[in-house]
Amino acid sequence: MSNETRADMQRSESAMANVPEQTRPGPVYSPAVDIFETDAAITVLADMPGVKPDQLEIDLRDSVLTLKGRAASPATTAETDVLREYETGTFLRQFTLSQTIDQAKIDAHLSDGVLRLELPKVERAKPRQITVRTK
Amino acid sequence: MIVRRVWPARPTFDSSLRDFDQLRRDMLHMFDAFAGERESATPSGVFPPINITQDNDHFYLRAEIPGIAASDLAISALRNHVSISGKRELPKEHERASYHRKERAEGTFNRTVALPTGVDSDRIEAHYADGILTLVLPKAAEAKPRQIVVKT
Numbered sequence: 001m002s003n004e005t006r007a008d009m010q011r012s013e014s015a016m017a018n019v020p021e022q023t024r025p026g027p028v029y030s031p032a033v034d035i036f037e038t039d040a041a042i043t044v045l046a047d048m049p050g051v052k053p054d055q056l057e058i059d060l061r062d063s064v065l066t067l068k069g070r071a072a073s074p075a076t077t078a079e080t081d082v083l084r085e086y087e088t089g090t091f092l093r094q095f096t097l098s099q100t101i102d103q104a105k106i107d108a109h110l111s112d113g114v115l116r117l118e119l120p121k122v123e124r125a126k127p128r129q130i131t132v133r134t135k
Numbered sequence: 136m137i138v139r140r141v142w143p144a145r146p147t148f149d150s151s152l153r154d155f156d157q158l159r160r161d162m163l164h165m166f167d168a169f170a171g172e173r174e175s176a177t178p179s180g181v182f183p184p185i186n187i188t189q190d191n192d193h194f195y196l197r198a199e200i201p202g203i204a205a206s207d208l209a210i211s212a213l214r215n216h217v218s219i220s221g222k223r224e225l226p227k228e229h230e231r232a233s234y235h236r237k238e239r240a241e242g243t244f245n246r247t248v249a250l251p252t253g254v255d256s257d258r259i260e261a262h263y264a265d266g267i268l269t270l271v272l273p274k275a276a277e278a279k280p281r282q283i284v285v286k287t
Binding site: 021034036037052074076078082084112113 | 201203237238
């Protein structure tokens with residue numbers, strides 16, 4: 001086995017170990033996200049169509065942020081499929097946060113199936129301009 | 136690992152093909168389960184993904200369109216064709232924002248689907264909630280199934 005293959009295998013093993021096991025059966029999807037950073041905060045935007053605010057869990061422990069939202073199937077049992085292009089299930093995504101995030105001030109907002117998560121940075125992590133003084 | 140949740144399934148109304156489509160999906164699920172991976176599928180490039188169901192009197196069309204203003208959606212129906220068009224615009228963020236990930240798409244979209252039978256276009260209802268657009272399309276009177284009473 002070449003070193004490259006071994007490294008690949010180890011990588012996929014560790015990737016698998018990171019996926020938490022689900023207790024509820026059903027498909028699990030990774031939502032599309034935008035993540036951007038400004039001097040003051042990091043913002044995460046995630047598309048979770050069909051997830052109601054009470055079905056959304058945001059969990060932060062050991063610096064791992066877990067976003068989990070469950071979308072229930074809106075169809076009643078009397079309905080039969082004509083065309084199916086998407087399935088409903090659970091949206092799940094995890095991120096590791098650095099210590100520069102002020103974990104007490106995280107703010108989450110869900111509207112129209114889009115989650116907006118504001119992760120403010122702690123004061124000391126904000127960049128400062130240092131002006132050079134001349135005599 | 137990034138998995139987008141768009142099925143590669145092409146729209147089809149043919150019930151004989153639908154069984155194969157279901158089989159193909161089940162097999163994809165199975166391969167993923169063996170590989171220890173989560174649900175995955177290659178993107179079809181069609182936006183928005185649409186599900187259509189029916190009962191005796193109605194068709195139900197549901198489309199996943201997260202983060203759009205209801206006023207930016209245009210829906211029209213003619214006989215058995217339904218069109219959904221609109222524009223998904225992501226709000227301009229802080230001008231000094233530097234992006235780590237940019238997976239969410241924006242732009243205009245326009246989809247027309249043909250329903251198996253005609254619909255009563257005057258009585259179509261549309262709702263938008265939690266990023267899902269739902270259309271309730273009453274079937275045209277001549278397309279509704281009728282109960283036939285057997286006389287003795």
